Amino acid sequence: MKLLIRSPKKENKQLTIKALAPVSLYRLSLKVFGGVMQPVVKEGERVLKQQEIARFTGAFPTRLHAPVSGTVEHIDFASDPCMIIRNDYEEEVAELPDYDPEQLTAGEILQRIADAGIVGNGGARFPTHLKYRLATEKQIEYFIVNGTECEPFLTADYAVMHEHTRQVVQGIACAQRVIGAVKIVITLEQQNRELKPLFEHCLADYDLPVRVRLLPDTYPQGGELQLIKSVTGMELRKGTIPADRGVVVSNVGTLWAVYRAIYERQNSIERVVSLGSTRKGIGGNYLVRIGTPVEEFLAQALPDRTFPAEDVLLIEGGPMMGHALQSPHQSIGKGTGGILLLSAVQKQKDNCIGCGYCVDVCPQKLMPLEFARPAVLTDKRALEQYHVVDCIECAACAYVCPSDVPLLESILKGKELLRM
Amino acid sequence: MKQMMNPYIKTKITVTRIMLDVLLALLPMAVVACLAYGYTALWMMLTAMGSALLSEIIGSFLLPGKWKPSFLDGSALVTALLLCFTLSPKTPLLVVAFGAAMAILFGKLLWGGLGGNQFNPALVGREFMAAFFPAVMSGATLWATKSLVNIPGLKGFSFFGSETFSHFSDGLIYKTGGALGEYSILAIALGGLFLLVRQRISWHIPFALLVTFAAGVWILQDTGALRYSVGGVLLSAVFMATDMPSSPNNRMGQIYYGVMIGIVTLLFLKTGIRYEYMSYSILILNGYALKITTLFQPRAWGVVEEGKRWNKLENLFLLTLRILSTALAVSALHYYGFTQWLVFVFVVYLVLKFRYSYSKATYLTD
Numbered sequence: 001m002k003l004l005i006r007s008p009k010k011e012n013k014q015l016t017i018k019a020l021a022p023v024s025l026y027r028l029s030l031k032v033f034g035g036v037m038q039p040v041v042k043e044g045e046r047v048l049k050q051q052e053i054a055r056f057t058g059a060f061p062t063r064l065h066a067p068v069s070g071t072v073e074h075i076d077f078a079s080d081p082c083m084i085i086r087n088d089y090e091e092e093v094a095e096l097p098d099y100d101p102e103q104l105t106a107g108e109i110l111q112r113i114a115d116a117g118i119v120g121n122g123g124a125r126f127p128t129h130l131k132y133r134l135a136t137e138k139q140i141e142y143f144i145v146n147g148t149e150c151e152p153f154l155t156a157d158y159a160v161m162h163e164h165t166r167q168v169v170q171g172i173a174c175a176q177r178v179i180g181a182v183k184i185v186i187t188l189e190q191q192n193r194e195l196k197p198l199f200e201h202c203l204a205d206y207d208l209p210v211r212v213r214l215l216p217d218t219y220p221q222g223g224e225l226q227l228i229k230s231v232t233g234m235e236l237r238k239g240t241i242p243a244d245r246g247v248v249v250s251n252v253g254t255l256w257a258v259y260r261a262i263y264e265r266q267n268s269i270e271r272v273v274s275l276g277s278t279r280k281g282i283g284g285n286y287l288v289r290i291g292t293p294v295e296e297f298l299a300q301a302l303p304d305r306t307f308p309a310e311d312v313l314l315i316e317g318g319p320m321m322g323h324a325l326q327s328p329h330q331s332i333g334k335g336t337g338g339i340l341l342l343s344a345v346q347k348q349k350d351n352c353i354g355c356g357y358c359v360d361v362c363p364q365k366l367m368p369l370e371f372a373r374p375a376v377l378t379d380k381r382a383l384e385q386y387h388v389v390d391c392i393e394c395a396a397c398a399y400v401c402p403s404d405v406p407l408l409e410s411i412l413k414g415k416e417l418l419r420m
Numbered sequence: 421m422k423q424m425m426n427p428y429i430k431t432k433i434t435v436t437r438i439m440l441d442v443l444l445a446l447l448p449m450a451v452v453a454c455l456a457y458g459y460t461a462l463w464m465m466l467t468a469m470g471s472a473l474l475s476e477i478i479g480s481f482l483l484p485g486k487w488k489p490s491f492l493d494g495s496a497l498v499t500a501l502l503l504c505f506t507l508s509p510k511t512p513l514l515v516v517a518f519g520a521a522m523a524i525l526f527g528k529l530l531w532g533g534l535g536g537n538q539f540n541p542a543l544v545g546r547e548f549m550a551a552f553f554p555a556v557m558s559g560a561t562l563w564a565t566k567s568l569v570n571i572p573g574l575k576g577f578s579f580f581g582s583e584t585f586s587h588f589s590d591g592l593i594y595k596t597g598g599a600l601g602e603y604s605i606l607a608i609a610l611g612g613l614f615l616l617v618r619q620r621i622s623w624h625i626p627f628a629l630l631v632t633f634a635a636g637v638w639i640l641q642d643t644g645a646l647r648y649s650v651g652g653v654l655l656s657a658v659f660m661a662t663d664m665p666s667s668p669n670n671r672m673g674q675i676y677y678g679v680m681i682g683i684v685t686l687l688f689l690k691t692g693i694r695y696e697y698m699s700y701s702i703l704i705l706n707g708y709a710l711k712i713t714t715l716f717q718p719r720a721w722g723v724v725e726e727g728k729r730w731n732k733l734e735n736l737f738l739l740t741l742r743i744l745s746t747a748l749a750v751s752a753l754h755y756y757g758f759t760q761w762l763v764f765v766f767v768v769y770l771v772l773k774f775r776y777s778y779s780k781a782t783y784l785t786d
Contacts, residue, residue, distance in 0.1 A: 005429065152429060225721060237722025319429040345430045353435060353535035354665040364721040367713075369669060387720040395427040402433045403535065409425060 002218045003361045003396050007152035007319075008276070009191070012283045017159050017272055019287040020300050022087055026067055026291035027331040028053070030081040033125045034060035039083055045072050048094035050267050052117075053083060062127045063117035065267040067289035069093070082331075085291070096265040106136070106178045109262060116261035117268040117334075121157075121253030122146065122222075123317060125335040128254055134243045135179045141246040142232050143181035145172055145255060147188045147195070148215055148222035151318025153276030154338040159285035160256050160272050161188075161195050168252055169202040171259030176208060179248055184210035185231050189217050219320065220394045224249050226363050238364065238390045253337075273332055275301050276319075277341040288332050294339060295328035301339075315340040320395045350403035358397035358407060364390050368397035372410040380418060388414040435534070439494030441620045445611035446501050446659070452604040456596045457509040464600065465504050467513045471520035472500035479529040483774075495534050499523050502542035502659055505601025506652075506699065507549075508562045515553050522548035526767065530774045535665045539706040543660060543699045550696070551763035563598070563695075602651030612658035621662040624671055628678025629657040636686040646689045648697065653685070656698040666706040673709075673716035680740070681705050684747045691751045700754070704746050711739060 030037040037054040041047055047066040054064040066085060069092040074084040104112070114129035145168075149157040161168055176184060188195050196212045203210055215221050215230055228247055229235050236242065242249055253271060260266040270289045275282060281303055288297060294314065314325045316336055332339075358368040366387055376382040391411050398408045453461040476496045500520045507516065523545025531537040537544075550557040592605045601608070615621045633653060637646060661667065661681055668677050681701045688697035705712075715735055719725065753759050 007429075235722045237724075240722065313424065313428060315428055320427045322426060322428070324424055324426075324428070340428070342428050344424060345428065347424075350435065351533050351535035353438075354667070354669055355438070356664070356669040357433070359670050359718070365718045366720055367669060367717065386717070387723060390720050390723065399427045399429065400431050400433070402431075402435045402438060404430075408427070 005152045013155040013158045015284045017285045023296040026085045028083045028291035032056050036081050048092050051094040067269040101263050118257045122251040123335045132178045135248045138243050140181040143184045144249045145186040147252045150219050150222035154274050154318050156272040156274040156337050157252050165198045166202045167259045171255035174262050186212045190214050191217050274338045291331050293331045313342050348404045352405045357400045361396040361400050368407045372405045383414045436493045441618050442498050445614045448607035452607045453600045456603045460509050467516050468500035468504045468520040471517040472496040472524050475521040475524040499541045503545045506599050519545040519549040530770045537665050540663045540666050551760035598649050601655045608654045624674040625661050625678040626657040628675045629682045632679045632682025668709050668713040673712045687747050
């Protein structure tokens with residue numbers, strides 16, 4: 001059974017990107033892929049827009065920059081490490097290096113990407129310069145541009161591809177100077193095929209070994225492993241580094257950030273976020289600065305300026321793999337593709353009827369229903385035999401289950417058991 | 421408040437919807453049954469449904485255990501109707517009520533409720549009827565139903581010149597011999613197609629079963645006449661073998677399951693079992709469904725299984741031997757008239773199992 005999930009994507013994708021007005025306070029999370037960043041500024045210090053405020057050194061180095069000019073009000077190292085910056089509304093920008101983008105060498109491009117703090121836009125936030133650097137050490141056959149935004153409701157990537165096609169292409173060209181792949185494939189969902197001619201028109205001005213491919217609208221077609229198979233025919237086991245097999249996958253949002261870093265000398269301080277809801281009238285795509293508290297985002301993005309009711313869930317990310325926010329004070333991060341307002345669905349937790357729908361939709365070819373059985377969930381050998389670690393936690397199984405069996409919860413519990 | 425987990429959207433498919441679709445699929449057959457046998461058929465179906473619902477309601481309250489009562493989801497009605505469709509219209513209503521109640525009790529409730537059953541509930545009910553009312557349920561007199569017929573036959577295809585062809589085609593659409601569900605191949609086929617389109621069943625089990633059976637019939641055609649009912653086989657293939665909890669959970673397993681049911685059915689036909697061949701074959705394969713699921717576990721994404729191929733083939737071979745041996749054993753028991761003892765042993769086994777196993781949580785994440 002191919003999983004097709006309906007959502008108001010068609011309406012939402014047509015809404016042009018609106019830039020959010022600056023807000024009074026920015027809350028920047030210091031958590032990154034692999035750990036917590038160290039601040040390079042102190043409390044009380046004044047910072048300029050684009051200035052570096054935190055850095056992570058180690059296996060996955062990256063940087064954070066101030067989205068506005070203002071004062072560092074507070075640095076918190078409690079359970080949720082973050083830095084709070086109070087906006088002085090002067091928009092004073094830190095001096096940025098001067099150079100000719102066309103004259104940069106591959107090494108210099110990589111350095112600029114690292115300095116700009118660019119991380120994967122798709123949610124994982126893996127440092128982009130590291131991914132490309134790993135690629136330079138291998139022979140890359142496929143550079144896959146991931147434009148397959150398969151999560152329901154989300155249209156942020158679409159908006160960027162639609163309105164800034166040429167810039168995305170320039171970003172791809174830059175990345176290609178580093179990666180040097182034999183083939184470049186831009187992937188799009190069938191439902192977004194109107195983007196194909198837009199891309200091809202821009203690509204005509206470049207001498208790149210690129211083609212645009214349309215892929216089915218099924219979920220989760222945009223998952224890295226499934227995408228790689230659809231494009232290259234190779235089935236990579238979860239945990240394999242794609243570069244080891246000659247593949248690099250990069251999100252279109254990330255490539256747009258690469259363009260902005262190289263050509264507009266913009267550090268990674270803002271991104272496009274889509275607003276989604278089952279209620280009509282709530283939607284849109286917004287250019288939001290990193291660190292904008294969600295309540296401020298909603299204050300500007302919701303039509304009647306009223307905050308959602310008690311039983312409405314506030315979700316960061318998509319409805320399938322995102323997570324419900326504990327409080328609206330939490331903020332937009334570099335990996336936030338969407339903010340959703342959804343009514344809480346009832347979960348009854350009935351008996352498994354053995355229908356096997358979960359087995360049908362699992363992209364990793366696992367049998368999710370087995371993990372919900374107590375006999376398997378408490379048995380390490382059984383968990384290994386059924387390959388619970390290969391689950392990519394896409395939640396397709398939990399979505400399709402007619403009995404609301406707690407499949408994802410069981411899988412997470414199983415994974416936890418194996419870690420012990 | 422416990423944090424709610426992703427996903428935050430849900431499909432509209434629920435168990436009740438699935439049951440409703442199955443009931444809709446059974447509707448043509450019910451209508452045809454009433455056409456053929458009038459009030460007799462209607463009363464049988466109503467009795468079965470009533471008895472099933474009552475048993476489920478009473479059972480849910482009386483039986484201890486930590487599972488959820490599901491009498492509102494329509495599954496009791498489905499079981500009752502399917503049971504009726506395997507019975508002769510001459511079956512006494514009291515026995516029908518008994519069968520439906522047993523189907524719910526021993527085919528569903530004592531296994532832990534909906535989804536827990538290892539065996540097809542309707543067939544369990546039927547075998548209980550055969551075990552506890554052997555005089556009534558066996559013998560050719562049960563099937564001498566001409567006197568109860570309501571509408572004898574159709575002449576719809578007579579505009580085709582050929583006498584045999586129009587007779588055959590008429591027979592496909594409507595005939596009055598056999599169990600309640602067997603009168604119209606067309607009705608069964610329509611029901612099956614409906615379920616396939618709605619994705620409530622997949623084609624794997626019925627296809628594997630029917631292809632194997634047809635191939636077997638063709639191969640064995642010179643070895644003597646095989647007496648079977650096409651309607652019975654089709655009905656079982658589409659509605660009985662596809663019962664979700666009692667069939668394997670992965671596609672390859674389902675194909676093997678369908679093939680084995682076909683083979684075992686042919687085996688029973690060859691050993692002269694006249695009426696119970698489908699019930700027995702499905703119940704036997706039900707018993708092995710869990711093993712089949714495990715054996716046919718799909719290859720996970722990107723996983724390369726070194727050298728396990730031969731191991732799996734060996735296990736497959738041994739499993740096939742075990743299934744065929746079980747079939748021969750049942751065949752012998754039937755010949756000597758001991759099949760009712762299987763049912764008695766089953767009763768003891770299930771009661772003990774229920775008493776000692778079902779007091780723990782259904783899911784550990786509660």
